[in-house]
Amino acid sequence: MTDPTTTTPDRRPGGRTARVRAQVLDAVCAELAENGHEGLTMEGVATRAGVHRTTVYRRWRDVGGLLVDVIDAAGEIDWQPPDTGSLRGDLTALNQQIQESLVVQPSLAVALMAASFHSEQAARAQTRLWADRYAQCEILVERAVERGELPAQRTDARSLLIAATAPLYHQLVLLRADPDPHLPERAAETAVLAAAAGAFSVRRRREESM
């Protein structure tokens, strides 16, 4: 039993690889949050992570590679959309999570958005992550239809979710407004009222395209 991949868990390729990745990505998040995207360097990350520079270069190549992996790692977290029993409650809970992630100081979410303006790779990774998250949240709309909270005609779930969440990003990230504790619920309620009035019905959209 001298095979190092089986004797010491830490030295198995998977174990060590996963550990190094966790250390490096934690360091990227800390550096990003502290110094922003411009302050992010391969050397700074290696030093903070306590990992050899050459390992970081070999595995992530450049700062863009580090950013992509941080975003991909966020996508690997076993996140579940809220399930509160009502669409308004679910969207409010979702918006509260979003508000929290944008308001916390320093905010990794905002740092990644800033970085994605400057790194095409990071932008693509972020677009993928957001697409996944919105797709995961479509179940909120399906559940609301099952409960009879939404009109019977098919609802464009993604548009509803964008309408519910966009004001949070717009106010907090782009307009840099002070956080408003009522905003998560108000934005959720606005989307629910619009949905009840048929704003996101697919039938309406089909007619529009004809």
Add this chain to the structure above:
Amino acid sequence: MTDPTTTTPDRRPGGRTARVRAQVLDAVCAELAENGHEGLTMEGVATRAGVHRTTVYRRWRDVGGLLVDVIDAAGEIDWQPPDTGSLRGDLTALNQQIQESLVVQPSLAVALMAASFHSEQAARAQTRLWADRYAQCEILVERAVERGELPAQRTDARSLLIAATAPLYHQLVLLRADPDPHLPERAAETAVLAAAAGAFSVRRRREESM
């Protein structure tokens, strides 16, 4: 009549100052749109503008100063919110202008948003400009109330305007979705339906805060 301030219009302090400012700000916009915020240098701007470096340094001090002045200049344009005869029409027209400014390649609007993540000065100038624009647009809501398109109780105009416009910024700037020609009208209509259902009524908000 040897006073240079009266003989040649170009040499009057106001005239020359204004001309140099226009040249420099045009150069900043061109550089930003071509090379983004990271590519913006005092030297590059001076060269492109055909203005002496020392003039640029003396008047704008640094890249942050240039960004602030570009944003302030945008605020000086005599922009008028649309007036189409209906709230839905006005918000659609507003959203079409926003979509156009975000989709045009290269987009100065997106370049300035990117820059504002990295320059506190630019962020403040942009926040001011947006506050002014949203305040200017409140007349759309006032006109809609006068026409009887909105419920009689007072409407929170700013929240309505944010709800109507936020999906454009979210989809095009943050989610990097392909432009959807129907989005300006859909987002406008969603906000109008929500408003008609009382989503932005001030009475509701007061109760909420109690």
